[in-house]
Amino acid sequence: MRPEHRERARIEAATRVVDRHVAALRPPEEVGLEALVNDTLYHERRRLERDRGGDPRNADDSAFYHRIQKRLRHASARDLREMLDQIALRFASEIVGNFDDRVYKLSTTVVPTGLSVLLTAMSPGKLGSLGSLRHGLSDHVQIQGTVDHVRKLLDKGTLVVVPTHSSHLDSIVLGYAVHLLGLPPLLYGAGLNLFKNPVTSFFMNNLGAYRVDRKKTAALYKEVLKEYATVALELDYNNLFFPGGTRSRSGAVEQKLKRGLLGTAVRAYVGNLQSRRDKPNLYVVPCTISYKLGLEAETLIDDYLKEVGKNRYIIEDDEFSRPRQVLNFMSNLVSLDSRVVITFSRPLDVVGNFVDEEGRSLDPRGRVVDAASYVSDGGVAVHDAQRDEEYTNELSAAIAREFLRDNLAMSTHVVGYALLDMIQRENPDMDLYRLLRTGGRSPSVTATDLARETERVIGALSRSTRGPRLSDELSRDPQAVVDDALRAFGSYHAHAAAVRRGDRVFHEDRNLLLYYGNRLKGYDLGRNLARPSGEAAEPAGARA
Template sequence: MQEILKTTLAPIIPDITEWPIYKLSADKEAFLSEIKELTILKIRSKIHTEKELNDMLGKVLYSERIRLTQKAWKADPSDEREFWATIKNELLNIEASELQGEITADSPNLKIVHQIIDRYLAEIVGNFKPGMYNFARKSINVLVSKILNAAPGNRFRFWKTQKTIGEKLIITGELEKIRRLGKEATIVLVPTHFSNLDSIIMGYIIDRIGLPAVTYGAGLNLFSIKLLSYFMSNLGAFKVDRRKKNSIYLELIKNYSTVSLQRGANGLFFPGGTRSRSGNLEKNLKLGLLGTTVEAQRNLIEHQVDGAYKKIYILPVVLNYHFVLEASGLIEDYLKSTGKDKYIRENDAYSTSYKIVKFITKFLFANSEMVISLGPLLDVIGNEVDDEGVSIDHLGRKVDLKEYFTLNGNFKTDIQRENEYTRMLERSIVEKYYTHNTLLSSDLIAYVGFVKMKNRFPHLDLYAFLRLPEEDTEIPYDAFEKAVDNVKEKFIELNKNGKILLSEEIKLPTKQLIEHGLANMGVYHHKSVLKISESGNVISEDKKLLFYYHNRADGYQLEKYV
């Protein structure tokens, strides 16, 4: 049952010093050495000889030198070059005779691996300080309230009265169950990703529903902003450097996640990787970090005590906004990469990426609501779980999670099997994104508006259509309203079958629904995404953005009802 959150809920574990993320931070030495051990173990399970290990180090060094010379950041520590120069010398000093045979305990190559891991770990590791957390929690509350409670601007006649935060940031989900199971289990939140605002909103939601803080990977580039860096590094965020793609680094990041999950710290990551460029719900997820949930769960089962083990639950979250401030830049990226030479880019000052600060200030004056739907809790295979947290398969049967990791009744570790399970989990999360997507008024009218305009030019491909002047794509209001009405009915039907969620306005009479949608959609873009012209027709001043917003309601096969 989707419940709607009315007020901020009390923390499920009142004492912050009891939170796993706090314990993790307090026990940092042991935590880090566990990650290190696991990483060395994995490297050695793949690489057996000194020669192979030496080759691997050569590749790591090479990619790091490329990073230092071609992608250096000001924020990089000043001794970076020095460190890698030392590594290079040590590698050169290894005698040919030391490259023979299997890896030994006093292997010179292994010693270098240790050095590199130590350096990386020191950079990656996050901290968690309760004082900082309480401060951040207060500031984020003020910030989000400001964002949502800003007095209605004069453009929006729709909102006459000030609404409460609960009315403007609507959180729905199986809240009671999540809170109850969350006391004993580890919860990994996997939200859709549309906007830079998502991280802030997620931080806010986690606090509001009373879950202990999460560990999450944040881009190292964000840490170059001093204030932000100070904040984040004391909130449990760990640093991820996207430039480092070498095998040791990638393995470390994954193991950082695995070990913190094993130690019970809740997690958060955006499995789509980056913000959705097209505005579509994510269909393909990044499997690397997702796979760490499967691995951690297997480890917990393997090392269970007295027949009981801690469970890891995946919580899909769908964030629905009436508008995404960076939409212009995102859809531009999308069209460029899919259209290649078919897509001709226009000069548009607004398509450059926005700075975070500018972004938030702009948003402060925005006046639209957000709907956040928490999907059902899933196990690491992608099964839903019942009220007691027992896995329930697609047939509605109780299944024993442990059995997925056994062969002929015996527990067995199998990485290839886990990769398959990660894919199953991916499919399940994506399915929940669609079933727990909340259709907003603006999504619906953008969908109908775009499909209707595009249908008039069946012979044009997307890129040629987008280039048409706006007067050529006008549609009469009556036909538009009729189509919205049709499609609305279909969405209501889908909703009854559990295929999508609907926001309250969808139930309004169609005329009002359209008004609501027009008033809310993409209000801060400098051109109207959809509006009624003076002659009473429906027009779009920016069809790229219309396409972007339309994509949100795409994927439900309703084109033929427009």
């Protein structure tokens, strides 16, 4: 973001939020203002208590809130408003961060070089020269889908790219893809933990990332954050949001999306129309990132199983914070065993309509519709919080459909699903958790049976109308698909999910099988599978 924009975004984000609160106040104003200051104080102090010594800036924060607290006692409405402004600006300043404009301009060259530097710095001998690495990467990071369409839309409005999220590598890989495609860098909110992480801080500070502190729970903070994203969109910065919020723990493609950040799209669109911007349109581009192997698979599925139904914690110590593990994964990526496929889906407008190459919204029958009409009242663009919330729900549903449709099923997913499904059917009396722990009656299945089941899953997937797409390797002989998956499983994880010994395949890490198989959740596989009569379909609760 350019310096003048950065300052403008910082001030606008803070003042818009405070103005909105002030406008909604009922007399006596002091009461509402004080409640808001108090609420923010409460959440911030709680955070500081919990995170004592965690962040060097905490001491500064403590002193700041201490001063606010002292002034609060005899504050007039005017004083309270001033305090709110200060708090909101403080939040906004942190969010904007201090990334360097020169670096931003250079970022198209920084991205790939940075990625290469990251890899070669960790193991120059292993990965060879910078050039060959780049070559290797472009072989194994594949970009598919509506690339030309997206490129055309760049001239017609602002992009909001919304990818699936299963790894901290996502933003880096996507940054790389954006560079390869010659698209301008994307602005995105990255968790503070990524700024602290030795591997990622380099990228986060330089790729147009703004800071998101998930430990800050105050409503005011979240509002400032959303408003910052809105202003950035209004300033024509293409944005990247992960609408799933955090990385998918279960391995499944996200279907429940967070509407908070997503809602900034329609807000910014109305803002653009009201300020009569030259190109007011916003285009939402869903994007699926499919990994054959999950870098953080073990930690994520473990967290999922531990925390299912409870509040999740923020993982700060996972595979991604261990350079050696990232290195293993990356070297695997450039070897033959793994692959990342990024698929750009059909672009949408802010209410979830598809958009043609001219940037025009289309109704479900393919007729052109004026996107501005959705937010108009008598021809004038207006904000309407309730309406816009529903529009965002519609948009979110459309994104979720595209995710399912363009998700790429790979051998690891299919074989993971097939094998766990077989184990479950052999142990119908065992609940999933016990089964995952013990493995049930038999530690293995025959390779022939697994191939047959794999073939059946592939058949069911190809019949499913909702997606996914099938990776090339799945068109091979089922036995070859199984071998391909087993080779991948064995190449990266500490314990392979499954191994072949003789003519039997042993399930060694069933949590991983669940993780990979969950990628195929959402396609009603239980029902589509042509099972021999008498056998039950997918058992209730069998999948995450």
